[in-house]
Amino acid sequence: MAGLFLSFEGIDGSGKSTQARLLADALRATGHGVTLTREPGGSAGAEEIRRLVLEGATDRWSPETEILLFTAARRDHLEKTIRPALARGDIVITDRFADSTRVFQGLTRGDLTATVDQLHALMIRVEPDLTLLFDLDPVKGLARAVARPGTELRFEDMGLAFQERARAGFLDLAARHARFRIIDADADPETVAGRVIAVVSPHLPPR
Secondary structure (H helix, E strand, C coil), rough: CCCCEEEECCCCCCCCHHHHHHHHHHHHCCCCCEEEEECCCCHHHHHHHHHHCCCCCCCCCCCCHHHHHHHHHHHHHHHHHHHHHHHCCCCEEEEHHHHHHHHHCCCCCCCCCHHHHHHHHHHHCCCEEEEEEECCCCCHHHHHHHHHCCCCCHHHCCCCCCCCHHHHHHHHHHHHHEEEEEEEECCHHHHHHHHHHHHHHHCCCCC
């Protein structure tokens, strides 16, 4: 695949969605082709699944069922959006990818890591070139997240302990995989955006 594949990860309220938009705008302004996308979602079928998994009661789905739903959404996203964008040479920036499933379904409510890994190996078989982990105190992140308007609050409603386990899981992944870069997200958006540019710039393809 000819383009560059970037994923933005972090706990809820870490600011990664804002930073994904800011980076996309900055790269487009300098002449890069950019595809900005998100998970769950990023394709028509995956957006339908998004509504199923992000809305409703916290016990609406078991972790095992969520793994299947997220994997189905990711496969459609990969087929319909990510692979075509990379093939035409775009920089793909996705707001969440497989690491979110590894953490939110694989670790936070039991040990389902093997199940997540098996499904990923069978159906996805792709990792980002670079993963930016936006690290923030879960107390601050959860306060930001619940203050946002909207109905996609199912994971936020699982509470602070859930977000604390998620942060620990993300940091553990970052320690074990060289594609991760940790971004201190406890600053104003412009400052964090500068940190993002500094990390991403050495990896950018020529325009």
